[in-house]
Amino acid sequence: MSESTIDADAGITPPDSASAEGRVFTASGGDWADIAEEAASLGEERIVVNMGPQHPSTHGVLRLILEIDGETVTEARCGIGYLHTGIEKSMEFRTWTQGVTFCTRMDYLTPLHNEAAYCLAVEKLLGITDDVPERASIIRVLLMELNRLSSHLVALATGGMEIGALTVMTVGFREREVVLHLLEQITGLRMNHAFIRPGGLVQDLPPGAIDSVR
Amino acid sequence: MTDGVSDPNGLPATLSPSADVINTRRGMFGSHGSGDTSGYGGLVRSVALPPPSGRPYGGWFDEVADALASALDAAGTDPDAAIDNVVVDRNELSFVIRREHLLAVCSALRDQPDLRFEMFSGVSGVHYPEDAGRELRAVYHLLSITHNRRVRLEVSAPDADPHIPSVVGIYPSADWHERETWDFFGLIFDGHPALTRIEMPDDWPGHPQRKDYPLGGIPVEYKGATIPPPDTRRSYS
Numbered sequence: 001m002s003e004s005t006i007d008a009d010a011g012i013t014p015p016d017s018a019s020a021e022g023r024v025f026t027a028s029g030g031d032w033a034d035i036a037e038e039a040a041s042l043g044e045e046r047i048v049v050n051m052g053p054q055h056p057s058t059h060g061v062l063r064l065i066l067e068i069d070g071e072t073v074t075e076a077r078c079g080i081g082y083l084h085t086g087i088e089k090s091m092e093f094r095t096w097t098q099g100v101t102f103c104t105r106m107d108y109l110t111p112l113h114n115e116a117a118y119c120l121a122v123e124k125l126l127g128i129t130d131d132v133p134e135r136a137s138i139i140r141v142l143l144m145e146l147n148r149l150s151s152h153l154v155a156l157a158t159g160g161m162e163i164g165a166l167t168v169m170t171v172g173f174r175e176r177e178v179v180l181h182l183l184e185q186i187t188g189l190r191m192n193h194a195f196i197r198p199g200g201l202v203q204d205l206p207p208g209a210i211d212s213v214r
Numbered sequence: 215m216t217d218g219v220s221d222p223n224g225l226p227a228t229l230s231p232s233a234d235v236i237n238t239r240r241g242m243f244g245s246h247g248s249g250d251t252s253g254y255g256g257l258v259r260s261v262a263l264p265p266p267s268g269r270p271y272g273g274w275f276d277e278v279a280d281a282l283a284s285a286l287d288a289a290g291t292d293p294d295a296a297i298d299n300v301v302v303d304r305n306e307l308s309f310v311i312r313r314e315h316l317l318a319v320c321s322a323l324r325d326q327p328d329l330r331f332e333m334f335s336g337v338s339g340v341h342y343p344e345d346a347g348r349e350l351r352a353v354y355h356l357l358s359i360t361h362n363r364r365v366r367l368e369v370s371a372p373d374a375d376p377h378i379p380s381v382v383g384i385y386p387s388a389d390w391h392e393r394e395t396w397d398f399f400g401l402i403f404d405g406h407p408a409l410t411r412i413e414m415p416d417d418w419p420g421h422p423q424r425k426d427y428p429l430g431g432i433p434v435e436y437k438g439a440t441i442p443p444p445d446t447r448r449s450y451s
Contacts, residue, residue, distance in 0.1 A: 086422065088423060
């Protein structure tokens with residue numbers, strides 16, 4: 001059916017399968033092709049559709065192989081590997097401090113939480129949890145709270161967008177900018193901060209940061 | 215809190231002589247010889263597993279260990295045969311389980327009223343290529359919502375026979391986690407409903423999170439084309 005299992009294009013009828021079954025939707029990759037073949041041979045109202053990873057609602061990170069009977073999805077198979085970048089393998093070849101650079105990229109909405117979780121684990125492994133300065137811990141919490149706000153604003157904004165309320169989206173993203181400006185002032189970057197490190201932080205708050213947060 | 219532990223973080227004060235040293239590493243980043251410009255060439259590190267802990271384990275750990283032992287007894291499993299040892303490290307409780315008794319232990323942990331570890335948080339793989347006979351480990355993280363407790367189970371399998379029973383029958387949420395651990399480490403979970411790759415492409419050869427799998431040097435196939443790894447495209451030496 002398909003000579004390459006890497007081919008992610010779907011919905012195109014292969015020339016050799018134009019037969020009495022009607023149109024065959026090709027879901028390539030492993031046994032997914034077999035499912036399509038089976039569905040077609042049954043000659044029912046049932047079709048198998050590939051949804052994503054290029055579908056707008058999956059924004060490139062999820063692929064669903066849907067078995068559809070009329071309007072009803074009767075089976076869904078998920079391809080979730082699109083976000084796997086081998087961070088763990090890369091970190092085997094880096095120092096603990098360099099690992100933060102990867103952790104901050106694990107989630108583009110809450111990078112600081114990922115940095116903090118990683119650093120807390122490293123500190124626990126090294127047995128230096130009690131040596132982290134109190135000020136560093138407080139600044140970590142402050143950064144995470146700011147980051148939580150920006151993340152939740154995106155959740156609300158995109159939630160509105162999904163139901164067609166585009167004003168909710170623009171308002172949410174507008175308010176998120178306020179937080180991102182604060183994070184930029186404190187860490188130097190809007191995302192990919194790598195600001196929390198095992199043992200504390202990269203540096204103290206810059207002058208005027210507290211006033212800006214207030 | 216436990217024998218030989220005085221540190222508030224639950225760490226042993228020094229590397230205990232009973233620690234299980236499985237490997238000694240030199241340098242870092244896998245580089246050897248004069249090409250090592252990392253500055254870590256002289257580094258020597260011992261890879262040691264924390265030693266088994268003696269009683270009392272401290273806190274609720276003894277309670278859980280006793281409840282698990284009596285539950286296994288009631289189910290007809292010898293606790294000493296099932297539980298290889300108990301490790302308390304960094305104030306966390308781990309049970310090292312022999313793989314043939316994993317399902318009995320999981321059932322007891324889930325169903326016993328004093329235990330009630332209802333939530334399966336995941337199974338991780340670990341690869342210790344130098345630890346002959348138990349190269350591959352599966353580490354299970356369980357959470358009791360009833361009692362707000364966490365335990366860790368560790369099961370090992372030799373590389374030559376990488377089979378561990380699947381816990382999907384007991385914890386259905388283990389399904390995707392076991393697929394991932396198979397995908398990355400090659401651990402075969404016997405009894406899993408569909409042990410297929412989950413993160414890597416279906417036709418990917420090898421298990422990329424094993425320690426002997428290289429960081430780079432793997433050609434990438436995409437849409438029928440093969441892209442050679444960067445280090446074979448051009449010579450830098």
